[in-house]
Amino acid sequence: MRFLVQKYIAGLLLVAVIAFAAGCESDQSVHQVSAPPGLKTYRHAMDQAPTSLDPTQAANVYANHVVVNAYDTLYAYKYLARPYQLKPNLAADFPTVSADGLTYTIRIKPGVRFVDDPCFPDGRGRELLAEDFVYSIKRQFDPKNQPQGAWLWQGRIAGLDEWKAAGSDYDQPASGLRAIDRYTLEIRLTRPYPQLVDTFAQGYSAIVPREAAEKYGKALGVHPVGSGPFRLVSYDSSRVVMERNPYYRQEPVDLQAEGYDPVEQAYTGIEAIEGRSPPFLDRLEIDFITESSAAWTSFNKGNEVQFTTVPIEQIDRVLADKNPIRLRPEYAARFHMYSGLEAGFVFTAFNMDFPELGYSPDPERNRRNKALRCAIIKAYDWEARNQSWYFGLATYFPGIIVPVSPEYDPDLSRDSVTLDVAGARRLLRDNGWTPENLPTLVYGTTAGVTERLFFEQFRAWMRAIGFPHDKVVRKTYATFGDISRAWKRGELPLVAKGWGLDYPDAENTLQLFYGPNGSPGSNDANYRNPEYDRLYERSSVMLASPERTAIYRRMNQMVTDDCVAMTGLSRTRIYLWHKNVVAVPDREIVGGFFLKYVDVLPVAQTRPEG
Amino acid sequence: MNEFSSVAGARAVNRRNSIWRKVLRKFLADRTGVAGLAAVLVYFVAALGVWCGWWGTDWADLGGSKWEAVSAAHWFGTNIIGQDIFSRAIYATSTAFEVGVVVAVLATIIGGVLGAFAGFFAGSWIDELLLWAMNVLDAIPFYLFVAAVAYSLAGSPYAMHVAMITSFWIGTGRLVRGEVIKLRNMEYIEAAYAIGLSRFMIIFRHILPNTSHILLVQASIAFVSAIKAEVILSFLGIGIRDGMSWGLMIEESTKEVLAGFYNNFIAASLLMFGLVMAFNALSDALQDAMDPRKVA
């Protein structure tokens, strides 16, 4: 018996060792990723990992960094032009639009091939056709995919909602979206949609071959098959590795057309890519580094990631000057820098559905509630917030049109973002608010430490105008999904959130206060102002024009006057990258579209001090 | 009949008293242990002051500007939004005691009672059931379990406590069970049993008190574990909800240290280290003093 046991143990150990060895081996094959020396590799860094690489889930810049590089989109933003401008990408040209603005005809470039993949009959990538685009947009209307992008086209492109209602059968046509021939698309709208072309630059509209979607099903999210500049090598929660797509179409860079500004951008050495066809890299790696400290250290080591945003805690060490932003010499010697405002903002809206501080059937209470909201807005110390959290580098502004929007009005009165404790107290007193009858403010946040300190700061401001300590309370949510649910269900009186622009048009933020978008839509404030809604509807079918800008600004003023939100602040992004990297990095709007233009010089060529 | 039980009881009480006297004497002879106890008492006074409102009251106020250095007004400087780090660190002491005491006391009570039942009914279905429950809870990795409890009780300020108690009672339970199995066969228990005392009475009057040396040591271990776990859980974002703790301060500091601001980190980690160290010393001395082989 005893010998038997010993044999058994020996056997087990052997199995364990083999399993271990096999583990190592399979591990190697998984990470069969790292560049053999000699390949031109660029290591990018992001602060979060995408949860899926399926275009139906391309809801954020993290996913788009990979999606728009693995897949093709019809349009794209110009590499260097700021403010952002569209250019044709897979599309041969801008669409031909009918006179009523309802029918769009788009031709795509012929001869574009998907990457080789076992999903194709002979394993070789076939040509991308107009029908593939139709298929890809339909996927956003197929509940099986749990798509996130349908809202871009819902109620806009004719027939898609009906197609979905009829059971999402891909063999059935959708009336407003069809391929006229191999290379021509026709799109019919229910009403004019000036932002339609912008939506075709989004990762949501990336083009997926039907063979891949059907073969991989859900696993398409980890196994992209596209026609973008790069193809996937490996992907997990800590990094994605891609390699050059050998079939990618040859389109020499025309810097002029990309919006190159020699004064502002020459320092990056970007002229080196003029006339060459992207992608320039053999390998593209993106490390997902959640802890900014880790990203920063990795960046500074020199042989790891080559790009980083400057972590907020490093600002004082890195910057010599904040206005204008300048690097300290030791950093300037080693790194290139770009800084700019984000295309988005943070704000805290009141949920107007709460009768304690929002709409009340009682007109008197309604009036007092408005005074209460205005007082809270006056007590909100944007300057302190900017100093504490953004080293004074952020820009705070009145209203909801963000500074990077072309419609932003720099001359707007700054009263709504100016701290006025005395004024706030007076307002409360004059409207009969006392510490006893003030409502409890429930401030919902996710569980992080920064969010907690945001709350503590907010509580201290509210205490300054007379709120008792225990009438400002925090409700924490484990995940963004959980707090999102609370917002969508209208469970929180204060909604503190950020919004990143989907496209460079103020409509994208104005819709946040459009009545019919109320919970569970994006109007978490549940602001309902008939006049505002009328103006929104009117402007939403207008092309950019001074008249539309005027309407936008009127709407902006309404939100400010009604004291609906403490708003807003746009953060400054500071990007650093190694000097041997030729690039103008950017992560706003769609995200990641610059990666195909990145080039890397041999290190010896650029090292400043040998 | 009653006389008999009181004789059995008195004998047990006598045995207990003399043991406690010896334990106390042994403990007092242990210099490290006494020093630990003294340090714990100092911390306790600090916490008491917070509960009584003597100090630490301004932990939530924005009393200064961002990251002020050490000064007379702010002994440990201020944090990123201008709150006084000294007040926060002191306030956190009371949180540490709250977390530690709540978790230690409840985990020990639950572990003691359930362990005693399991041991007393060893071999029966009650014991099997309790052992099964212990194994089940043991099989789930601690941090995942705590995270899961915290998320499923989302928003509750006591999610962390519940999670820790649910994990920490098991160790105590197992030890008490083992001890009770031994005690169960001792004569005074047999005597009490023979004269018809209810089993409930026997467990609570005659058995549990005789496991008090285990309970005390286990409680001190649970206290330390709770304080240490709080730091990790706060880092993972599932710790204290409102108020202030060392874990939250260390979490605040993970980014600050890279900006060269160490006040939060030093204040919290030193204070925490001190208390944990003192408690470890105390707990060691208790363990030494109560080692039944050395006492009996």
Next chain:
Amino acid sequence: MNAADAPAPLLRVKDLTVEFRTMDGIVRAVDAVSFDIWPNETVGLVGESGCGKTVTGLSLLRLIPSPPGQIINGSIELEGLDLLSLDAGDMEKRRGSEIAMIFQEPMTSLNPVFTIGSQITEVLRRHRQLSQRQARELAASLLAKVSIPDAGRRLDDYPHQLSGGMRQRVMIAMALSCNPKLLVADEPTTALDVTTQAQVLDQMRELQNEFRMAVLLVTHDLGVVAETCQRALVMYCGSIVEAGKTEQLFSSPRHPYTAGLLASIPRIRAERIAELPVIPGRVPDPGNLPAGCRFAGRCSHVQSRCHQERPTLRSVNGNAVACHYPLGADI
């Protein structure tokens, strides 16, 4: 063989003093004990539990747990060599081969996770140049000598597979394995039932003659001493109070303590051995010993001198007695 015929004692213990450091201060467990043992003789060391007899036995092999115990004075000469002067390694070599010890608890005194064969051969190979096989054969023959049936196969048994008596025999076999000159046997039969006890004692006696070794039998059982020992030493509170030939000591004890112990024998033999109820009073607290005779508090013949002055061993009618007023001396 008569002890007195031997030219020199095998073991000469002089003024052995052992102290323990405890919570209650320093306790002197053995106080200036002196005695001799001649080759091949059996000496009984008797006394109540706690009197220092086990500590004395352990001291001979320098096995006092240290800390807290320490031999602070005296000498232990084995064939003229002072064991206390040896370095630890030297002492180690002599344990087992020159002086060995067996213990009261046969249940726990053997290592539970090794076979008895491996435990015996380990000792054998430690002290003798033997191959594994030779050692095993020798071990088997030793087991056979201590009357363990089927000895060859028993070698592969673990201690828990043997009965208490068998385990004690294994211990004896181990003790004999390297042919020591002196065996200290600490209550070797106390934990065994009466029949087994007798068998084991017989066995020991036989083997002692065969192997020609001296035995110091540490026990509280006077009956065992009477049956097996040529001489006996009576200990009380860390000191030897009386020593002499067994027959003489038993027939005419000179120390009131010895007399008290002897008075309890018939009853002890009839029932189970528990305590010595006939001597009134309790053993004094070892941390707080009286100044004079340590037995004074319990002695029925006590006089005032006994409380002031400690008696030393002196010869009285053939026995050595530490008593100011030995029994029968004045008759």
Next chain:
Amino acid sequence: MQYVLRKMLTGIPLILGVTLVSFALMVYFGPDMTYQLLGKNPTAEQIIEVRHQLGYDQSFIQRYLAYLTELIRLDFGNSSSGEPVRSLLAKTIPVSLILILPGFLLGHILGVLLALAAAFWRGRWADKLIMAIAVIGMSVSFLIVIIAFQILLCSSDGLNLFPVRGWNVQSLPDYLSYIAVPTLATTFVALGYETRFYRSVFVEEMTRDYVRTARAFGLSSRRIFFRSIFKNCLIPIITRVMFSIPQVAIGGSLLIESYFGIPGIGKATYEAIITGDQPVLKAVVSLTAILFVFVMTLNDILYRAVDPRVSLK
């Protein structure tokens, strides 16, 4: 063999218990993934659709039973990123294992060695020094140790010897450089606990009667210590090592993995918990339970190998 099977069978109630508790906590009461999946502008209709697809509209019993059938088939479907759970596990578990194993082994081996030294020189200065360091080691938070080591060893402010984070293992030197700091940190933290535990085991064993016997027969203290005592101590050592395996394999590496950005099972599980990624959670929970039963069985078998008193019934 029969014994092993029988033991595994008795593990079934345990597996049921673990899966039930974890299922209730992590899946049933866990985070609701609906809103994560819905994007910025969901409609009420979409919310219902997604909830239905995720199974949130079914009863607890239905969902638990469905889970059990998945468990029996050992097929948990695809994670929310679309990757089959099986391949996710196959990718992450080996990483965790080879990441944690060196620290785990080192912690236990060094712990045993230090404990041996402390017990061997019990009461002397070496013992006191080792135990004092152990208590200090136990009193420092793991998090603080990680942060301190990372700054000291990985940053350009410190020695800058090892990569900060990531996992790109091609060769042995790569592997060593990636695990160096995590291993140091885990070992440092574990050492205090292990040393104390093992020392108490050794010291307790040193007071046993058989040790005195061995000494009385002249066996050298070294031999007694490293052969006789050590073998007796193997049982507590084995138990401790074995029962930390499931903890370490699944949960123990969580903090290390998230701080060093290593794509192991701990991080994957934690992310699944906070996002409510049911298929991953279900798989991990099952795996944990099965591993636990396996470890218990293995533990019994190992007992039998070192302790003849234990027999396999």
